[in-house]
Amino acid sequence: MIVFGLYIAIFVASWLLVKLLVHRALNDFTARKTVTFGDESAVRPSRIASVVSILTIFLLWGAFTGSTWVPKFLHAPGPFVGDASFTYTAEAEGVAPDEATVTVRVFPVGEETEDPEVDPGDGWAKNDSASVGAWRSGLVRVDQNDAQGRDEGHRVVAVNGQPIAPGGEVITDYGRVGMSPKGTLTFEPAKGWQMEPIWLPAPEAVLARLAEISRDGYRDSTLWEHLGWSLFRVIAGFFFGALIGIPLGYAMGLSDWFRGWFDPIVEFMRPVPPLALIPLVIIWAGIGETGKIILLFLAALWIMAIAARSGVSGVKISKVHAAYSLGASKVQILRHVIIPNSLPDIFTGARVAMGVCWGTVVAAELVAAEKGAGMMIMVASKFQLTDIVIMGIILIGVIGFGIDMLMRLAERKLVPWKGRG
Secondary structure, three states: OHHHHEEEEEEEHHHHHHHHHHHHHHHHHHHOOOOOOHHHHOOOOOOHHHHHHHHHHHHHHOOOOOOOOOOOOHOOOOOEEEEEEEEEEOOOOOOEEEEEEEEEEEOOOOOOOOOOOOOOOOOOOOOOEEEEEEEEEEEEEOOOOOOOOHHHHOEEEEEEEEEEEOOOOEOOOOEEEEOOOOOOOOEEEEEOOOOOOOOOHHHHHHHHHHHHHHHHOOOOOHHHHHHHHHHHHHHHHHHHHHHHHHHHHHHHHHHHHHHHHHHHHHHHHHHHHHHHHHHHHHHOOOOOOOHHHHHHHHHHHHHHHHHHHHHHHHOOOHHHHHHHHOOHHHHHHHHHHHHHHHHHHHHHHHHHHHHHHHHHHHOOOOOOOOOHHHHHHHHHHHHHHHHHHHHHHHHHHHHHHHHHHHHHHHHHHHHOOOOOO
16 A cells, blocks of 8 residues: 555656646647547647656665665665564562563575574573564574573563563564464564565566576576467467457348357357366367467457457448448448448457457466466466566566557558548
8 A cells, every 4th residue: 555655646746747847848839729628539648657657666666675776765664684682571480570681683584694692691581592584583482591491380471561461462663572372472573664575576686587587598498489489379369369250240240140149159258267268278179289379269259259340330320321322332341341440449459359368378378388478477486486477577568568569550550540530
């Protein structure tokens, strides 16, 4: 929630800053041009907003991971590292209550350290020392070196002067001191707001991993082979999905019989997630490449069929009547009226279908894949290699975005009449 709140705050502040300062300074008179609210053709993406959006994501990522790319004054509070201490009060049979101090050395995860040396003190409750990694917690057996052990009824009754009982806790300046149901103290150092690298590594760690895998490969294959196989599977599944889905959509849009026959099937399969089809695809097509492509084919098929059907249904009937009045045949109407007017919807469906295929390729490569970006992600996740997981997600997103931009460019070149009636 903290990250989400900061993101919203940066969004609002950036919008106000650009609206009040940048546009006014540039004297952009075209921005003052009156347009009708809801006119999508009058809306263009703000380049400033796009740049600030990307920078905000990386700023928050770096700030909450302690990245060296972000100035330290922008870092979120990190975990406590250093020597922490707290006192405990112990009671035992036949002796007066006594106090002792526990010193805990908190060290960065991945490093090695030794317990700090402490003076045991003069009382029957002796001072203790321990070590624990940042973001971790550890047991502190304070009774092990005390003169009165558990056989003499040793029990801790207070921490830093605050009463504590089994299952309870005391918050100190350095972290949380808890007590297990059996009466053993546990120490959990303050975690701060930053994410542990095992959950979210810093951007430079992901970039370093990208450079390493680009140079050395991953699981006996180069990075480009992994990406190439994923791209091949997605394009093949999308191609066959469009090859069957578009004619099916045209048939449903032009024939009541085809519409009645296939509409229940399409509408039934459309909301079924491709992940649910994995077991069935394995049973039918095995675990080879055919099964993966079939899964991606099914992910694209229904989207393309609905897009083509919607494109046909959206053709203005006045254009069809005008073509008939000029003596056009059904083939000519299909060629010169229906197909050109349905192409904008088909391109939109193609972009959606390609996005769904990219989202499904990770699941498709779960099935005995030896190469692929999705395979990299799934294998790395089993070993908690989060930097490889994030690297794979970013690469899939970048490639998917690049494909979407190419499809937009093709749409502008091939369908220049889109939005012009």
